[in-house]
Amino acid sequence: MLEGNRVSRISVRGFAVASATAVTAVGSVVGVASGSTAQPNDTEATADVTLLADIPAGEQAQVQTASLTQQADAQAIAADASAKKDAEEAARKAAAETAFAKKAEAEKAAKEAKEREELAKAASRSARDASSFPVQSSYTVAQIQAMARQMVPAGQFQCFSNIVSHESGWNYRAVNASSGAYGLFQALPAGKYASAGADWQTNPATQIKWGLNYMNSRYGSPCAAWDFWAANHWY
Structure with a gap:
């Protein structure tokens, strides 16, 4: 078989996701033309990327769910941090107002006593x-x-x-x-x-x-x- 008849398969590019259970290290992707046989020494190097299309159909839903869960966790962490910051600011403001009120009361009491x-x-x-x-x-x-x-x-x-x-x-x-x-x-x-x-x-x-x-x-x-x-x- 002539090497000139080798045709590379074009991968359907979905979105790449990282999953502890689904991501595997792919060393290379070999394209085979119809009726051709690829030899081990005919492989072409590609980037180590796992695409959603390369993951078995049964595991795709799990991968997507894991990705959405990670996004939700990240959003929850950001929301918690924002709420904590707002609460700290409110506490500082309340403490300052209380201190001011106590100072005013003390000054008033001192004036009345005088x-x-x-x-x-x-x-x-x-x-x-x-x-x-x-x-x-x-x-x-x-x-x-x-x-x-x-x-x-x-x-x-x-x-x-x-x-x-x-x-x-x-x-x-x-x-x-x-x-x-x-x-x-x-x-x-x-x-x-x-x-x-x-x-x-x-x-x-x-x-x-x-x-x-x-x-x-x-x-x-x-x-x-x-x-x-x-x-x-x-x-």
Whole structure:
């Protein structure tokens, strides 16, 4: 038989797959023409590739299933990694928000504690200072305001002053003819001032002491009392 009559078979190329059970090492593929006989020394070298068409029909479904399973496993691993990353990011964000909230609460608590301390000191100072002013037969508005500045915390004085200005115009002897409300703060009944001192009718310092204690105990501070007054026109 003439070697010139040798014809190579063309493999039908499906898709090549890797399988632990189906992939085999193919050293070469020999093509045989119809009615020809190939000799061992007539083989032609080809690439070591196993094609789906070269796998027995009974095993092709198993190979395809194995390939799809591998793809699904790879997708599941990628999805798990993405979900884990998202969960870690969410956890970091939640931790940061919690830390910020706790810091804000701590700062607020510290501020409130400082304000309470200042008010307590102011109340203590006013109790002491109310009797430290020399007694006079009469007092000017400037003198009364100077007393108040020494008894009321600096940050609360303007609010304190707003209330006194609206209630009595800084007249410690002001009387409401219809109700009998009296003094700087128009206390009603007027005898309420007596809790701050027996000289409440003639001593503005005693009235200031009473008014400051009233604002602190009822509203928390003169500024809180002023906020209420501004909204309601009474306190």
